[in-house]
Amino acid sequence: MQTSRALTIxxxxxxxxxxxxxxxxxxxxxxxxxxxxxxxHCGGKLLERLIxxxxxxxxxxxxxxxxxxxxxxxxxxxxxxxxxKVPVTGMSDAIRTIKDTTDLIVIAHTGFITPEEAYVLKDSxxxxxxFDVVGDMNTANRVYGLDVDENDYISSxxxxxxxxxxLFPHICVGLDGGRMKGELHALEMIKGHKVTTIVxxxxxxxxxxxxxxxxxxxIDFARVITEAVKIFPETPITLxxxxxxxxxxxxxxxxxxxxxxxxxxxxxxxxxxYGANHGYVMExxxxxCGLPPSDNTRIPGVGS
Amino acid sequence: xxxxxxxxxxxxxxxxxxMIMDAxxxxxxxxxxxxxxxxxxxxxxxxxKESKGELKHIARGQYMPADLDEVVRRLGIAFExxxxxxxxxxxxxxxxxxxxxxxxxxxxTKTCSIPISLSVFPLDDPKYNELQRMGLEQxxxxxxxxxxxxxxxxxxxxxxxxxxxxxxxDGLKRATRIFQNVGTHIIIGLGETDKDGIExxxxxxQSGIGSALFAYTRLPGTRWVDTKPDIGHYRRVQLASYLIRxxxxxxxxxxxxxxxxxxxxxxxxxxxAVISNGEAFMTTGCSHCNRPYATETHEMxxxxxxxxxxxxxxxxKAQLEEKNGI
Numbered sequence: 036m037q038t039s040r041a042l043t044i045x046x047x048x049x050x051x052x053x054x055x056x057x058x059x060x061x062x063x064x065x066x067x068x069x070x071x072x073x074x075x076h077c078g079g080k081l082l083e084r085l086i087x088x089x090x091x092x093x094x095x096x097x098x099x100x101x102x103x104x105x106x107x108x109x110x111x112x113x114x115x116x117x118x119x120k121v122p123v124t125g126m127s128d129a130i131r132t133i134k135d136t137t138d139l140i141v142i143a144h145t146g147f148i149t150p151e152e153a154y155v156l157k158d159s160x161x162x163x164x165x166f167d168v169v170g171d172m173n174t175a176n177r178v179y180g181l182d183v184d185e186n187d188y189i190s191s192x193x194x195x196x197x198x199x200x201x202l203f204p205h206i207c208v209g210l211d212g213g214r215m216k217g218e219l220h221a222l223e224m225i226k227g228h229k230v231t232t233i234v235x236x237x238x239x240x241x242x243x244x245x246x247x248x249x250x251x252x253x254i255d256f257a258r259v260i261t262e263a264v265k266i267f268p269e270t271p272i273t274l275x276x277x278x279x280x281x282x283x284x285x286x287x288x289x290x291x292x293x294x295x296x297x298x299x300x301x302x303x304x305x306x307x308x309y310g311a312n313h314g315y316v317m318e319x320x321x322x323x324c325g326l327p328p329s330d331n332t333r334i335p336g337v338g339s
Numbered sequence: 340x341x342x343x344x345x346x347x348x349x350x351x352x353x354x355x356x357x358m359i360m361d362a363x364x365x366x367x368x369x370x371x372x373x374x375x376x377x378x379x380x381x382x383x384x385x386x387x388k389e390s391k392g393e394l395k396h397i398a399r400g401q402y403m404p405a406d407l408d409e410v411v412r413r414l415g416i417a418f419e420x421x422x423x424x425x426x427x428x429x430x431x432x433x434x435x436x437x438x439x440x441x442x443x444x445x446x447x448t449k450t451c452s453i454p455i456s457l458s459v460f461p462l463d464d465p466k467y468n469e470l471q472r473m474g475l476e477q478x479x480x481x482x483x484x485x486x487x488x489x490x491x492x493x494x495x496x497x498x499x500x501x502x503x504x505x506x507x508x509d510g511l512k513r514a515t516r517i518f519q520n521v522g523t524h525i526i527i528g529l530g531e532t533d534k535d536g537i538e539x540x541x542x543x544x545q546s547g548i549g550s551a552l553f554a555y556t557r558l559p560g561t562r563w564v565d566t567k568p569d570i571g572h573y574r575r576v577q578l579a580s581y582l583i584r585x586x587x588x589x590x591x592x593x594x595x596x597x598x599x600x601x602x603x604x605x606x607x608x609x610x611x612a613v614i615s616n617g618e619a620f621m622t623t624g625c626s627h628c629n630r631p632y633a634t635e636t637h638e639m640x641x642x643x644x645x646x647x648x649x650x651x652x653x654x655x656k657a658q659l660e661e662k663n664g665i
Contacts, residue, residue: 057355057405058342084354104406105340239359281361282637301347301358304399304632311559319403334404335374337395 039264043295050316052328054300059107059321063088070114078244091129098133108140120146127159134160153198163201170217196228203325208237209251236275253286260294276300300324344370344402353413362631362644370429371439377431380500392560415451424627461510467517481524485531528555532598536576541590551624554634554641571661581619617647
């Protein structure tokens with residue numbers, strides 16, 4: 036842990052970038068609360084809280100409204116079809132219109148994606164894509180109910196990388212019912228692709244799902260993050276918003292900072308205090324955590 | 340974009356941040372938005388004029404700037420679904436605070452009938468009347484310090500702040516003539532004795548003013564108050580306040596020695612029953628206020644945001660026996 040943290044500090048200095056989306060970066064679901072997978076960790080519950088935008092016109096209207104209120108961007112997400120694809124390509128014209136007529140940053144979750152689809156999204160001027168990488172195909176089968184092989188993940192990563200879309204893959208620690216399975220291998224699968232950051236998330240005990248009582252082991256975050264820093268010495272590593280719950284989030288934040296994470300979404304009070312006590316420069320940004328920190332997205336009125 | 344500050348826990352309940360909590364808030368914790376430090380200068384506060392702390396902090400809570408319209412819209416849904424039962428509006432002293440406060444109250448009352456509490460320094464009667472007409476359910480004037488001398492040192496002239504004890508007491512008394520529900524906040528751990536805190540709770544109880552207890556929380560960047568946290572002291576004040584609030588014992592029937600409570604005015608089995616019930620150690624304040632982790636860490640819970648469990652009662656009993664001195 037010390038070695039990996041030293042690597043991060045050497046590259047970026049002693050700083051922590053905190054991400055909060057609520058003010059300026061809302062998420063919209065292009066499938067409403069519908070999802071064809073009904074995975075064990077989510078059961079569609081996480082879609083219910085998003086702004087539903089189920090057709091291109093609603094998406095454009097919603098985006099314009101948010102833009103006029105000063106939002107910085109939107110995350111276009113939604114449920115998957117039975118093959119693990121979010122139908123974002125069907126919204127590419129709407130995304131193009133949003134990019135042409137507003138100042139919003141637009142990013143998306145796509146799920147599996149072909150090279151053709153990746154180029155269509157590149158042409159829509161979509162700013163970035165978050166893509167969940169599962170390193171153990173039995174986990175993908177058990178949790179997502181997907182019958183996929185490693186090449187399906189690699190070819191999607193290739194497609195996004197080759198289309199030169201900003202890419203920030205996600206790895207979910209403890210996805211397989213709280214146990215570590217393919218998380219470290221997922222890092223190997225991502226290696227060789229052009230990524231802006233790797234977002235480490237973790238299983239959350241979502242009420243009403245099969246995993247509602249299950250939390251990942253906080254130490255597994257340290258294992259994944261130290262390895263990520265080692266494999267990607269030039270890439271900042273990010274701790275995503277979705278990670279366990281309650282007290283464990285504090286332990287995870289502690290271990291993640293000690294392991295050399297540079298960006299944290301929705302930091303716990305503990306993380307903020309730890310950063311202050313250990314001399315970190317801390318800034319807040321109003322976007323999803325996959326996007327690099329920039330002066331345009333810094334949240335004013337938060338620090339002193 | 341018109342902004343409002345909302346605690347991270349509130350934003351999570353509203354579905355605006357993706358976070359799952361062990362103890363979700365049952366009240367929406369909001370603060371009117373400004374990007375400048377408060378013109379008041381309370382020693383303990385991160386937002387105080389001379390504090391170098393972060394503006395987003397109220398005690399440990401992180402209040403992030405959020406889109407006011409969206410927060411209010413979602414508040415309506417959360418109230419209807421039974422996730423949130425009250426909206427708590429906190430303020431700060433700056434030009435424009437009155438307009439920002441009334442705007443937020445109006446926007447909420449336009450959207451839903453969730454009861455609204457406002458925590459604010461003393462205002463004049465016409466303003467109280469206006470707030471009452473707008474539908475404010477409870478007015479809270481935080482006294483914070485338990486004695487006039489402490490008040491002066493922590494919130495008044497001694498701290499370079501504008502407040503006086505007499506004006507706060509007057510503001511509370513005037514409020515009781517206009518609002519049905521009036522409350523105050525008392526921070527325990529600023530250097531007061533058991534007796535100072537308990538006597539004040541007793542006096543307010545007689546005047547129909549509710550007292551919410553907070554534990555003093557040292558925040559980075561603030562001008563710290565020179566005291567040591569004392570969980571025994573906190574628990575004793577909490578327990579005695581509960582007995583007074585529930586009208587089980589009068590302050591006059593409690594006995595003190597050198598400021599420390601010696602006799603709660605209830606016999607052994609009676610006191611044991613009250614302690615074991617655990618309710619005395621839950622968060623106090625407006626109805627449905629649980630403010631999870633506002634002043635607590637996971638290691639040290641002063642106010643339980645939910646019913647207290649058996650193992651926690653054992654710990655509380657041990658804490659009640661701790662006598663570190665004040």
